[in-house]
Amino acid sequence: ALSTFVEETREQPITLSSGDETWQVMPDDVGTTIDAAATVSAAMDLTRDGNAFVDLGRRLDLYLSGRDIPLQGTVDGTKMDALLDDLAAEIDEQPTNARMLIVDNEIKVAEGEPGSVVDKDALRAQLTELLFSFHSTELQIPMVVVEPDIAAVDVSPALEDANTMISSDLVLTHGDLSWTFTPRELASYMDLTYKNAAGVNTLVPYLSAAKLSVFFDSIEPSVNVPGVNATMDSDGKTAWVVPQVDGQGLDREATADGLTDAALTTSGRTGAVVLATMEPDLTTAEVEAMGIKDLLASYSTTPYNGSANRQHNVRLGTSLCSGVLMAPGDVFNTDERLGTRDAAHGWKTAPGIVGFGELDDVYGGGICQVSTTLFNAVFEAGLEVVERHNHSIFINHYPDGRDATVTGGGKNMRFKNDTDHHIFIYGESTGVLTTFYIWGVSDGRTVTSTFSGFYGFRGHGAQKIYNPALAPGTSNVTFAGQTGKKCEVTRTITWPDGTTKTETFSSAFPAIPSITEVGPAATTTTGGAPPSLPA
Incomplete structure (x- = not known):
């Protein structure tokens, strides 16, 4: 019950x-x-504590009064x-609290209220x-x-100071820059605080950094000097920490205090921007704590000299993919690092694969040497490869089955830092000899690989294209054709505890017909249509 x-x-x-x-x-x-059990026990205790006569009296009291038991x-x-x-x-x-109110440039006093x-x-x-x-x-x-902390104050000095502060324009300067505040603006930035001097509470007006926040937001881009993050550098033999460079940022409180001091004067009403030391996002201590010291892998390529423009592009691409710190789990996106390939971004035209077996001068021609070199360093370091594609044209001066192409917004080479520590990507290039180094903290993983050899060969056929600009009876081979073929490279990664991971990187090179341009047929006749050509 x-x-x-x-x-x-x-x-x-x-x-x-x-x-x-x-x-x-x-x-x-x-x-x-x-x-419930404790409630019953408490009720029983009311009638059994004491002697029999007391217990009987309590029972009669409970019965007659109907007293509730909590x-x-x-x-x-x-x-x-x-x-x-x-x-x-x-x-x-x-x-x-007692306070002053600034209403339409007029200062009023309000008493404290409980x-x-x-x-x-x-x-x-x-x-x-x-x-x-x-x-x-x-x-x-x-x-x-609850009574106010300050029920009444002496407002006379505050009234005098406040009127002085909004009496005329106030100027803030920084080098050649200056900003002017009107009395109405000064009134909107004014706030009040309390000071206790010898037991007497006094109101004190000041220009509030909080109320100036929107204005400060607008001038920060003009006055701040950004710092430089700490990073790493290398010469290929060792890697070291490059210390941070501190910047300078707007000190809002100090600048507002300086403006207050200037506003409390009746002449020379000018304050100066105050800057404070501002650390960059990545400090020297943070980079040192990464503990990067081991060369996990490096790889070099020297395919061919190429044009001066190609060498320029290879140097530029290498620099854009170099100097990168990657936290555990970060993914390196080669296409993203290279950015837009056009003249505005410093690229020059050089031969590049633009279609099915076609070569043409394009901005950034040669950058696949950058992606291929970096891919092979990643391959040897045993890092996780997220995305890799072979070229459509077989390039015999890259390791068989280990080339990596990149196209703007299309095929990409991406890899992941799957170690437990930061890694540092460093590259250097003469435009011909290109090397990437991957520094980090070794976890003891080792890499072995095998190459399948080429298989699945397919003939490429031939295609002739009429070119009336050629001399009669002549021809010109513009593309020798490519025999189709396939291959695989198998990589096995082994960790100190015996754990292994085996993966296969496949490449397929399509059969591409040879292309021959032919001129008009050799003939003594004049006029008429050009001769038909065999397919």
Whole structure:
């Protein structure tokens, strides 16, 4: 029966009220737990503590008065505190300190006013008692009056200072730059604080950095001097930390203080921007903590000299893919690092593969030497290869089955730092000899690989194209054709604990017909259509 009564009690809300507002509180809202056994025990204790005559008197009193015995249990203190905080947020009216108000450039005085806030201790005790009673009732939320910290102040000096501050224009300077504040603007940036001197509270006006925040946002690009992140560098033999270079950033509080001082004068009303030392995003200590010291792998290519433009592109591409710190899990995107290939970004035209077996001068021609060299360094380091594609034309001066092409917005070479430490990518190039080094913290992994050899050969056929610009009876082979073939390179990575990972990199080179341009047929006749050509 008691258990049934307890369940019914849990469904009965307590109504809290304050003024015209009310709130319903259910026992579960504050994590109320009823202990039926303890409640029965407490009831029995009322009639068995003492001697037989006292016990008999208590039983008669309970029978005649019908006195309730409180339920026994607990409430969740965290939930009770959250409830009281929510109520206080809605009900509390905080006291207001004595202050000056700036209204339309006119300074007025407002006296301090007391507040009224929830008496949380009293409400907690009263609510807890009701939760363990047999009654659902309404509880008036107890409130207490809170006096302001400063009820009255001497405003005369503040009034005088405030009027001085908005008496005329104020100028902020930084080198050749300057900004002018009108009296109306100064009034909007003004705030007030309190100082206690010899037990007397005094209002003090000042120009607020917080209220100047939008203005400060607008001038920061003009006054800040960005720092330079710490990084790594290498000469191929070792790698070292390049220290950070601190920048300078707008010190908002100090600049606002300087403006306040200038505004409190009646002449020479000029303040200066104050800059503070600003660390870059990546500090020397952070790079040193990466512990990069081991050469995980390096790889060099020297395919052929090529044109001066090609060498320029290879040097530029290498520099764009060099000097990169990669955190564990980071993915290197070669196409993204190389960026847009056009004259505006420093690229020059050189031969590049532009279609099915076609070579043409394109901006960035030669960059595949960069991606291929980097791919092979990644291959030898045992890092995870996310994306790699072979060229459509077989290039015999790259390792068989280990070339890697990159096209703008298309095929890409991407790899992931799957070690537990940062790695550093460093590259150098003469435009012909190109080398990439990968530095990091060795985890002992080793790499072995095998090459399948070429297979699946397919003949390439031939194609002739009429070119009336050639001399009669002559021809010119523009593309020798390519025999189709395939190959695989298998890489096995082994870790010190014996764990291995084997993966295959496949390459397929399509059969591409040879292309021969032919001129007009040798003949003594004149006029007529050009002769037909065999396919």
